[in-house]
Amino acid sequence: MVRLILSVLLFLVSLLVIFGAPEYHIWMLAVAVNSYPLVFTGITFILLLSLISLRRYRLPAVLTAVIAFALFLYPVVNAWSVARSLPNAFNSAVNSTEAKAISYKPFSFLQLLKGPPAMPFKTITYDSASHLTFDYYRNSKQQKQPCVVVVHGGSWSGGNSRQLPGLNGYLSVRGYNVASINYHLAPKYRNPVPVEDVRHLINYLKANAIQLNIDTGRFVLLGRSAGAQIALLAAYAHPDKNIKGVIDFYGPADMVWGYSVPANPLIMNSRKVMQNYIGDAYEKMPDKYAASSPVLFVNERTVPTLIIHGDNDVLVSPLHSTKLDSVLSKNKVPHLLVQLPWATHGFDYNLNGPGGQLSTYLTLRFLQVVCR
Known part of the structure; x- marks a missing residue:
């Protein structure tokens, strides 16, 4: 029995x-x-x-x-099935052939047996007044290299720069600098404060580029969940010629629509989470919800975008990503949406897991193209 x-x-x-x-x-x-x-x-x-x-x-x-x-x-x-078509799908989406040279497979069965990588980093204060810090993973090369700014998730009210650090260390080994940011959290601080924190960090990185070995003309923003909304908004609503692209891991891209279709309350009170971040219910401040929606800032000059989302996501609906994909397509912005049929929210928790391998491959390919 x-x-x-x-x-x-x-x-x-x-x-x-x-x-x-x-x-x-x-x-x-x-x-x-x-x-x-x-x-x-x-x-x-x-x-x-x-x-x-x-x-x-x-x-x-x-x-x-x-x-x-x-x-x-x-x-x-x-994952093995998706990986077979991923290289061609990527090249077609971003109109790139030079990215084929990357010596990294989308998926490996042997990789599933490996443990998470651990790389050293240095915690640096970028806003002394608010005691805000970021974790800096310095690239393994001598010459100046691009910098990936990573924005953590946590429903805008939690999480920190140490969230899912495996990819940060891996990218540093591959020659990229990585700055994983801590930002002001809701409900004490509301949008657009976290977006301004990202911009503040980028200014700090530019000002200290020599010491940090950063190529100031090549920044890429990467965010997960709520952090993806912040990263997208920072890239879309505040264009910066030095930001070459943005990577969106299962982020809420349409806050107006998202408020109208709340998540299962047993999973998360998504309306309350959004109210804490924006200030109040949608009915009381529709303009702020619109101002917090990356999809509404897309135009033909929007930076290239990589979107990765699981179809089985119960915290942030994958429709956020399909909506963003549609708007980017209409504006002819180079981008790629990859939907993983089995994957839930946080599918990249293990860098060597099925979702982690595919998303790492896509991230490397994307960085190679936009930072060339």
């Missing part, structure tokens, strides 16, 4: 790769399933071996365990 119960539990957990999580803590479990599929397939395989000696309930236990095993492998198989 115990092994049957375990089979059923694993089966229920495996459903998170095809169905959205119904509750916040279950969503966190979904992130683990997305990020470490081999752990769950391994557990299920061991259980299957133990079922050979089971006398009662063997058939239902084996059936549920086999289905769970297959579903846990789905992100791996799907």
